[in-house]
Amino acid sequence: MLRHIRIVLASIFFIAITLLFLDLTGVMHLWFGWMAKVQFLPAVFAANFAVVAGLVLLTLIFGRVYCSVICPMGVFQDIVSRLRVTRDRRRKNHKHFAFSGEKRIVRYGVLILFISALLIGFHAFVAILAPYSSYGRIAQNLFAPIVQGINNLFAIIAERAGSYAFYTRDVWIHSLPTLIIAAITFVVVVILAWKGGRTYCNTICPVGTVLGLLSRFSLFRPVIDREACKNCRVCEHNCKASCIDISTHSIDASRCVSCFDCIDNCKFSALKYRFAYGRKDAASEALGQSPGMTGESSDTSRRAFLIGAAALATTAVAKAQQKKVDGGYAAVMDKKVPHRDIPVTPFGSRSVKDFYNRCTACQLCVATCPNGVLRPSTDFDRLMQPEMSYERGYCRPECTKCSEVCPAGAILPITPEEKTSYKVGLARVDRDLCVVETKGVSCGNCARRCPVGAIRMVLKDPSDPKSLRIPTVIETRCIGCGACENLCPSRPISAITVNGRENHIEKLF
């Protein structure tokens, strides 16, 4: 019964959170957006005390149900190990898992490294280990393109049928390093889950370790009734957390994710999910630990994973492929990313520093951005954390999608009206590239399209009232949305480009 409740709830969370990343309609976050906001690490980064306290309390009372219900990475591993169990059963193999000792050095070692990385601002390392964000990257980089591809098939059909229900989405690699890291994470997690169930959660995941510290003392937990137990070890062989040791009749509560599989599997009702502090003997049994420091295989794979990811972080970025165009039209070169001294971060982020301190690189904003502006950074010190760039579009005045979805409080919720009070960047003109100078034509597209009127066209030669006009930027007005950069006819590098501003909410006077 408990197991079935857990499976239903976990399915709801998993499907809804996955849909947040695959959402093509933009309505999913209205219903399920809160599911991202109750994720542990983002809530910590968002200083969302209510959620953090709620999750701590939940764990202290019921154990790590967070890991088996709320965390999409946890549920994803359950799906993988479930496939493995199904295969085993078909092969009449019923020894799916076996007890193994807690790998304490690895667990706490990773946690210490994680906290250190947090403190020194090594965001990429934090992001790689953040479980929900890891899953987000997998969904955004690996699942979303498939869904978009299917959508585009529907779009072709819809177009033929004269329907506007579907329209084509650009499928593009937002950032190659992030894609590769997501792919490696996917492969590593699938292998670990296939072989050992919750190995990742119980040896690498820092959230798992922290919640494990709490669940050692949880009020309710599965407890083995020694009298009723017939030592058949069905529970042990079905425990994906490998935390049931029938030889000592103990369950390692720090690693138990409260999946209730053991309770359902026991034919003798020897396992009960109950208040653990009632009867002295049962409690002591439940609290019993059997430390063991072997676990060579998972340790090496973890190391391989981290080394691989770090190596990839330093590899060069693949430049966007230039596209071929029709003969009937003048060729339009693809735009290239200009150099920005300071990265541009979304409207709603308080400052560049604050944004990168809070962001867990879950890619929800990247997946949501309808204008092709947000993409994961390729810079080593903020690898996978998003930044803005305007080759495919610009940050449109009416759009506040990223601010609505951010679970980590890196992007505060804003309204379109509030948007113009943020100044995330400042445009600057490179006269050497401006077509007014290079081609001698009249232009002014940047000034015409600027949503805040921050660009003034001035006479190239002030002494000649008939001379062409070139753009200048009124610094106090520019908000950094990138309309000018995106719509500048100079290609591949725009003659007007946006540089980030450190602080986004500034009092000018």
Place this chain on the structure above:
Amino acid sequence: MDRRQFIKTTGAGALTAAAVAAGCAPRRDDNKSGNTPSGMPYRVNPNNGDRVSLLGYGCMRWPMIKDASGADIIDQNVVDELVEHAMANGVNYYDTSPAYLQGQSERAAGLALKRYPRDSYYIATKLSNFGNFSPEASLRMYRDSFEQMYTDYFDYYLLHSIGGGGWEQFKRRYLDNGMVDFLKKEKEAGRIRQLGFSFHGNQQAFDDFIAMHDRGEIHWDFVQIQMNYIDWTHADGVRNVNAEYLYKQLDDREIPITIMEPLQGGRLANVPANVATRFKEREPDKSIASWAFRFVGTYPRVLTILSGMTDMAPLKDNLDTFLDFKPLNEEELEFMEEMAVMMKEYPMVNCNDCNYCMPCPWGIDIPGIFRHYNKMITDGTFAQSSEQKEYARLRRAYLVSYDRAIPTVRQAAHCISCGECLSHCPQSIAIPKELNRINRYVEKLKRDTL
């Protein structure tokens, strides 16, 4: 016996007569011609007795496909079929230009037509020296047309689209480089049978060209004008002159008139729903386009009406109209004027999709943007206010179809208003201004502030 004399004496259908005279009938189904109540009407050119089919084939809109390298090429197989069907039904006037369809139209028409005896059809082509006015370039263009079309004479030869830029521009394109004198000599030599011009511009320019004729400096054998029930008395602004005026001037001088844009590039075939209803109430089984053709054909000085039929459907529809041609009566002409007034109330762009403005140096798909905008208005999928019923659906329809029709980088937001296109537009559309207008509309839809 000379073909023209033969036609005069027999009075039989031009195509049949020509085929018989030439002694080799083109391969066709005999049932196709002459099985309609009256058959293709022919108008006689008073200058030389040419019997010209009232429906002429405009070769500016042949179907295009992509070749292996991705370049646009004309779909010659379809062109061959279209010409075959047109010839079989008596269409004997084919109008092209060296500039059409990225310079491929003449060759395509030439290939399709050379399967028939040369005297079974009339070729009209033009001196389209828009870019380079030098005598060498103009002569090269003229001579090349013969090769492209596999012929050693042109039945109708036009100074292409004069009027834009007024007399000054005309002087540069045709007088200073000696081309008018040269073409007059070519006519004497028989390589040009009829010399005329096609006109887009204001009244002053037209009067100047007609004055040349009146002074005897040149004899305009024919003139090609834009005429349809809108442009008859509702031509756009001061830059384009009403067809009614042009027609009267030419009629007074007994100059035969060939007609272009009878459908305004197809816009008069697909009209807003309330206008369409009015047409359908009168003639439920006739196409909307048939009214536009009947309007033009009602005027007797019209020699032929050009229609750029891209595929079989419009060709067949037009044949339905012309093979049983019924001119409009007084009452119907008044009705057409009423429809014209109704049409003018829609904020459409006056673009006939001729592509003269292309390629835009900045990659903007100018005719595509206008085509899409006009289509949304005509189809009634055009949001005018956020208060409107079904606003959300209309908004989505516009934005989704805009992205489908035009790649983002070729949309109106990227127009820098350099004005390069302005001099190319025969309709004198203020292209950058209109693109900006459409972009402002799109911005309002996107920001939901309509």
